Amino acid sequence: MPRLTLWILLMAMLLGACSPTGPSPVSTPTDTAPAPQAVTEIPSPTAEPPTATPTETVIPSPTATSTPPPPQDFGPTNFPVDVNPLTGLYVDDPTLLDRRPVAVKIQTFPRTQRPDWGVNLADIVFDYYQNNGLTRLMAVFYGNAAEKVGPVRSTRLFDDHILRMYGAHFAFGGGDQRILNRLFNSEYANRLVVEGTSSCPALCREDPQGFNFLIANTLEVGPYIESRGGDDSRPNLDGMTFMHETPQSDMSGENVYVRYSISSYVNWKYDPESGRYLRFQDSTEAHTPQEETFEPFLDRLDNQQVAADNVVILKILHQYTYKSGNSEIVDIMFGGSGEAYAFRDGKAYKLQWNRPTGSMFTLTNADGIPYAYKPGTTWIQVVGQNSTTDPTQDNGLRFEFRFP
Secondary structure (H helix, E strand, O other), rough: OOOOHHHHHHHHHHHHHOOOOOOOOOHHHHHHHOOOOOOOOOOOOOOOOOOOOOOOOOOOHHOOOOOOOOOOOOOOOOOOOOOEEOOOOOHHHOHHHHOOOEEEEEEEOHHOOEEEEHHHHHOEEEEEEEEOOEHHHHHHHOHHHHHOEEEEEOOOHHHHHHHHHHHEEEEOOOOHHHHHHHHOOOOOOOHHEEOOOOOOOEEEEEEEHHHOOOEOOOOHHHHHHOOOOOOOOOOOOOOOOOOOOOOOOEEOOOOOEEEOOOOOOOEEEEOOOEEEEEEEEEOOOOHHHHHHHEEEEEEEEOOOEEEEEEEEEEEEEEEEEEEEEOEEEEEEEOOEEEEEEEEOOOOEEEEEEEOOOOOOEEOOOOOOOOOOOOOOOEEEEEEEOOOEEEEEOOOOOEEOOOOO
């Protein structure tokens, strides 16, 4: 072989040994892959929705919501044993109803000895003419026990009607002998409580501010009567009808004015916030209605203004059984029927009162349908049969006492 050819062959062999014998290398995935990322799993369209665990708060459907029962209406009969038939309200202590009501005679004059004790705890209060242009209260306690009521004052003939209607015990401070004869010769004579050596704690003397007050404790009256052989069993007090819904009326009754004389006059003002009538009493002598000035009538027991759920006006014939100068005895002839007005919830109602001999009085409308009281307390203003009735500019009625 020629030398030149051999040299070329050797050079080709050397170059082949230095060149790669396979394909070029390829980078592995780890060389260029990004860092691992968290992956959120998206459920497939066929996956079931998650089920609430027992710890979750579940809002009940409207059909599962219970509605409280409406307030109950009662009367005029078939009162439950724990419902006060004089207020139409349930009582906290039903045993208080297993006894007779207690009536107490309470003064409103003189003004310097106001306020009275305990009248806000009474179920029914009668305010009526006694004599010489002044009025006095007859408060009937049943659903509440009042440990201090007064100042207790003397009786009048009209009290006889109240005692017969409510079968009540009666705490009072004496009276004219002609009036006492009617009371102590009656069938309820053993239910009368007058001051005596053994009358306390039912009827005691108290002198907190220099006045010699006579004070009654209604919780002690029943036991005192029983200790003397009297009867304290529960009487039948049917007769009143109570309804929570306000009856329809086109008459406004936001204010009630009752004027007995230049000395005695009263205003009941409806308070929408409480739904009750607040009592305002004469503060000075007023020869005309334009001169009348009022102040809140308070209860010294709780220092609150006296209030009522119902205000009733009864027009009844008044007669003198005795009159000589400034001395007079008045009889209020509470029998048969007559004109009446009632006020509740800022409304007024013209009615008729009815009282067969010896029974509870009732109120009816022109169609003879019983009037429905608002459940709660009632104050009754008794005026003369011929007393006037006039509308007022502040959405109320004014009653001017006329005798007889």
